[in-house]
Structure formats: structure tokens, C-alpha cells
Amino acid sequence: MASEVDMIFPIGWQSPKNANNLSKMNKKYIKEDKQIVNIDNLHNVFDGVAGAEWTNIVMWKKDYDNHLSGKQLVYTNGKDPKKVKLVTKKNDVDKPIEITELSQLVKKHFGFEPLQKITSVLKPYGLRTDVPKDPSKYQLPSIQDERFKKDDLELWTGGRGGRKIKYVPKNYPFPRVSEALHSYKVLVPYAWGNWSESAGLGGAYSDIIIAFPNVATTETWQESGNFTSLNIAKKHAKYLMTKFVRALLYVNKFSQHSTTAWGAVPIQDYSEDWWELSISEINEKLFDKYHIPNEIRKFVNDNIQDKNESNIVNFK
Template identity: 25%
Template sequence: MTEQASFSLRGRNPDVLTCIANLSNDEVFTPPEFANRMLDTLAEAWASSHDGANLWADKTVRFLDPCTKSGVFLREIASHLVKGLADEMPDLQARVDHILTRQVFGIGITHLTSLLARRSVYCSKQANGAHSVAKGFDSEAGNIWFERVEHVWVNGKCTFCGASQSALDRGEELETHAYAFIHTNDIKARVSELFGDDMQFDVIIGNPPYQLADGGYGTSAAPIYQLFVEQALELEPRYAVFVTPSRWMAGGKGLDKYRQRMLSDKRMRQIVDYPKLYEGFPGVKIRGGISYFLWDRDYQGPCTVQTIWDGQPTGPAVARYLDSYDILIRRNEAVPILEKVRAKEEPTLDARVSSRKPFGLATNFKGKPTKAGLKKPIQLFENQRTGWIERTTIAVNSAWIDEWKVLMTAVQGTSAAVETKFLSKPIIAEPGTACTETYLVAGHFDDETEAINYAKYLRTRFVRFLVSLRKATQHATRDVYAFVPDLPLNQEWTDAKLYKRYGLTKDEIAFIESQVAEHDSELFDEAVPDEAENE
């Protein structure tokens, strides 16, 4: 073998792995450049913990990608090792055989991706084929394993991943998307079964599938990437490096326990966050952005957090303990602002804001276009319109009907790459009104003046900035208000008053105003706005 022949795919221009289309927004191929950023972070951590040693010059380190798609991580790892081991193992063929048979392992997520990964790593879809760069394999699969795995259905859902039986129990001719790494109660036994009893991985790295249809309303889906991370940590590698959606940091269905675990784990050594839509993975729409983390089994301490925006760090990386709050504060610049607000120990608005369906009516509920013929009509704020219903229709929170109310849309966001408003403009609903699930009742009052002051407060940049810290997606549910102080409403609150109240510096004010745009001059919404696009 010649140096030029080895890993020939890597040397082509353009790199084939930069040109292939993603399987979906849930099974995203990692761009080679992004994979190498993750590997650079890993190599730096290895050197820091090993007296400056070069990870890529160590022939004993074993790597696993448990969710292999394009094979990019394995290919790039192998490429680094080929260079790093050149002095110790000068014979290129012997070096390549050692790396591919003893150091680099993967588990394909589908039959197709296993073939693609083998083509990327071995330069042949058969690891033992005539064109394979490896000469030490007896099997076609080599060290990139794939076999069909079935879901375990109970009451219409998979007991391992929560997938919907109606969506994925569809015959042998189609992929099951029952990923082997997470469809087991004993991951150590599964790995021993696949790769041998003595297999202990030093590094587990990957970009797992993000979610699967769970049988809920419409396009409802449950996240599954956290299951891959949890299984990887059960294997106790020296390092784990994963890229996932960032919504786990502040929200996400079924992610509360995972978030608590990750924030309290002092072995989390580094997080690199890409909050801007499309920046981490160009062309892939992942609400809330993406991030990768480095977990270090032998580390105990604060986690270094770095935000990347338009390709550049937003400031110096900051080491901090992630469990200071119940969610991860993504921007380092926001932490001292929040600390000043929380220092006053004031009650917060999540206790005032209603839960979903404040009057028990779903988003698709429609009233009559006029109140003609209704005995006791009340006006109903609906999805994209107003209607009229009988008062007796309201069985939940009926006492609020005759109060002044401030309504906020339960979904707020746009298709833009950068969110700058975070909350809709408030709607002041007078007595004799109710709303569907499209809205939350952010507050209800006996007095119109208090309602107006409250609506003005919700319009401030200060409030919307605090909301932004907890709002990972378009959903603006009650919990996103949990950092916002519930202040007396006997006065009108402005940003200037609020900045002064909490002693914010010029730099802190400038940061808030760089993140949050002013609403337009119309004080409140009078017409019902279009509901924002769903997840």
C-alpha cells in the first residue's frame, strides 16, 4: 500500500461526506469539519490529562461510534491515527491493519448506513473485500456491526425507545429504526456480544438519532438521543463525546431526568454550544441549535462552557458548575445578570401564568362567528380569529371570565435563524372573554390598570431576556417565566427602571439589548396573531 492510496476518499476534493444528503432532520450526518472540531477537543483533553501526550500516537486506545451513519468519526479517527502512529509503526499496511482491526469500532444505525460507513472507513462496503484498505478481517462487516433489531411493543409503544407501533411496526422490507445500542437492558453484555468479552472502550463518540414518532397528536415525536448518551456512560469509557440538539439544556419532552443528571454530573468537562439555527449543521433545521460535550470519567470539577456564533466564540470560555439552576444557562454573559435578579429572592411569574388549556378548550376548538342566538355569549380568543360561545361551555377557571386578562401565545417563534422577540405582544382581554389553548392566561386582574401595567411589563426587553434563558424552542409555556420576577403592578415598569432596580452595568444592558429586539410601536395586539409554526 502507498501513502497516496490509503484512505483515498479523504483525499478527494470535494470530500464525498460533505456532499451527501441527510437521511432526515432526526438522523443527521455530521459534517467532516464539525467532526474534527470534536476530535480536537478530545485530543486537547487527552493531552491535558496525560502530561501532554498525543492521543493519536497511542496504539492502545479504542474508539466506538455507537450510532454510525456516514462513518465520518471513524474515518477521521483512523486518519489521525495513521499519521500519529507513523513513527512507531512505519509499515503503512501493518499500521492501517492495526488501527482498523484493533482500535476503531462502530455500530450502524441502519443497513444502509453500515454500508456507507464501511465504504468511508475501509474504502469498500466489504471490510474483507479486494478493494478494502484493511487486510486483517475475515468478515464483510469488519468492526462496523449491523444486524436488524426489533422493537419490543407494549401497549402500542416500544419499551426501550418509546417509538409508536403504528408508525414503525411496518414489515421486514423497511427499516425498524430499533437501534441496537439502546434496545437492551444490559449494554455491557450487548457490547461483549458484538465485539468480545474483553472489550473496553476508551472513547465513545457520536451523533445519535434525535427522535422517533411516539404516536402522539400530529407529528408528535419523543427524543431518543439521551438514551444513547446514557448507555454510553454506562460503559464507563475514559471519555464520551456526543453532539446532540441543545434543547435538553432548558426543556424538551421526556428530558427532565436526563437534564438533571447531566447538570449534576461533575465529570462534564466541556460544552461547546451552537445556538444559532443552521450554524452547527448547515441546512438542518434543529430548533434551539446543537452542541457537543466532553465527559471525562476521571474529572471532577466545573464544566467549561463556550458559545459559538457565526463561527466565532462569543467570549472566553467560562468554567462553571452547571447545576446552579434547574436548567443550563447557555450564555456565560447571562449568568451574572441572572444572579443579580435572583439575589432579591422575589416571587416569579411562573406561579401567576396559567398552564396549557387555561379554559379547557383545545387549539382547534371553534366558536360561532357571531353571538346571535347565544343566551349568555362570551367572546373567545381562538387560533387566528375570535368567535363567540355560551358561557356554560367554560368548565375550567370560569371565574376568570369576568376579570381582566393578559393573554400570551403559547407558541412564539419564527423560521428565522435568530430569535429576537421570544414572546408575542400581550393581548388585553376585557371581562366577558376566554381563550383556547392557543394562548396562556399570563395574568388575571380585577383592575384594568393593573392589566395594562402587567402587559407593558411583559413587553420589556428585560422580561423577554429572562424568558429567553429558559426558552429552548418555540414553545412559550409557563415554565419559561420562572426567572421573571413578579413585581408590584401599581406602577408602570420600563426597561430603564428594571435595569436600575437590579443594578445592571452598561455591558450587561448592552448584552440584553443585543439579544432582544424591541416590539414595534403598537402597544398591544388587538387582532389575534397567526399561530407560529409548530415544531
């Protein structure tokens, strides 16, 4: 074996996960190996490769001592170096006491139901990110660059080139069909929050999308909600962009992926008149609704990235 090695891995091994063979990497002696010089988390290096939106390059040197006492030096796209402890158990991930107390107060509220109940699984239509480039790879028919018929469905795709809209016939044989296909919903990146703590807890959050009826998506997004009106979808999108929600999302978030992290976020019925207000004003109304003490409000407002209506595609 060479004395210096660069290794490329899916980023998931850094999180305390054991699914999909990650148990082979989720070992203390691996995550605390002092021979790791640094880790660089890179976004969309392998454009179009399924599951490779985030990857990392691990630099390893035989007999090297990084003097980090079990931590690792982690970069994001070659920048913002941080000393990070890669843990093997979720219970070992330290979350700020203010965030855990916020979650406890919210869950005590009468009628609490988690947003996970109205959030789709990963790949709500069974489509990988690279499907538009070569559908035949998955034994699927072609995907169109333009709408040929009035009832064609929109297909939102993502990747290194950014958001794109493709089209498929209304009877396209999706491997899976979401119940929200013909409803209003909000598309949220499954990797929501880039985990760069310089932007705040959870990192920087990308834009979300209000999706109209007859819109499907690749695995780039999860569907949140299943609504009969655009007005309710707009309120839901504003809710997701509050610091209140993203603080609660952080409770169960251990990597960029948010797929199953919505368990501490409460479902809303949007009956209060204040849902017509701005995102920042709604944020404060939510603190009032759940009787959140001032010190927790201040911590959340100081430590979660600011977002506003301009970060919601199709809001206007």
C-alpha cells in the same frame, strides 16, 4: 429500511424533555446521529391538528456523515440554517453568562416572586387548537361564529389562519375554567419566541393580547395575570414586552414553548409612577430597580428583539 428517509416529528423531541414519551427520543445517540442530513422546523403545516403548531421534517441517510461533530443542521421554515447541538439535559444548554447573572441579581431582590405564579397552565380552558372546527370530537357543544346573546363569551382561537374570535354561551361546559375568565388578563402564545436566533436570544416574539373580562382562549395562548382594571393589564402587557422580561424568560426556555419558563421573571405590583412610560423607558427603569450593571444592560439590549406598544393587541 430505505437508505434515505424523511421523518415527521413533533418539534418537542429536540428539547431536553422526557415527558409524554419524549424520553424515547431524548437520547444522545439519536440527537447526535451523523446520518441526519438536516432538520427543518415548520410552523402550522398541519393546520388544526392539536399539538402540531410546530413540527419538523428530519432527513436521514444511511451511512451518511454530516461532519458536524454531534451537532445538527437545523432550518426554520426552510431558511436560516444553523448548526445546533441537541442536548438531552437542560443543564447542558449553555446560556450566556450575562443572562444567568441578570437572573441571579433579580432573584436576590427583596420580595422576589416568580411570574409563573400568575401564569396559567397550558390550555387554561382545556381546549385544544382544533376545537372550533369540530367540538363534537371532544364531546363539546357547537361554537358560534357570531354573538347571539349579549352575555355570550368571546373565545380567542389561533392556528394557520391567524387569530380569530368565536363565541360560546356563558354557561359553556369548558373542560377547565380559569380563575381569570371574568377578569382582565394578557394572552401570551404558549409558543412565544420562535427560537430563530437570527432575531436575537429566544428568537422572534409574536404579538400578545390584552383580554377583557369574559374572554376565554384555546391552547394557543396562556393567560398572564388576573386584574381588576384595564390600566393594570396594560402595564402588565408593557412589562412582558420589555427586553428585561424576555431575557429572564430565556433563562428557563429551551424551545419555542414558554409554558413553564416564567420562574426567573419577577411579579410586579405596578405601584411606581414610571409604568405609564413607554416600553423602552420601562425597560431601563427595571434595570435601575434591580441595580443591573451597564455591561449586562448592554448585552440584553443588544441581543433581545425590539418590541413596542404596537405589538400589543387591544392596547389602544
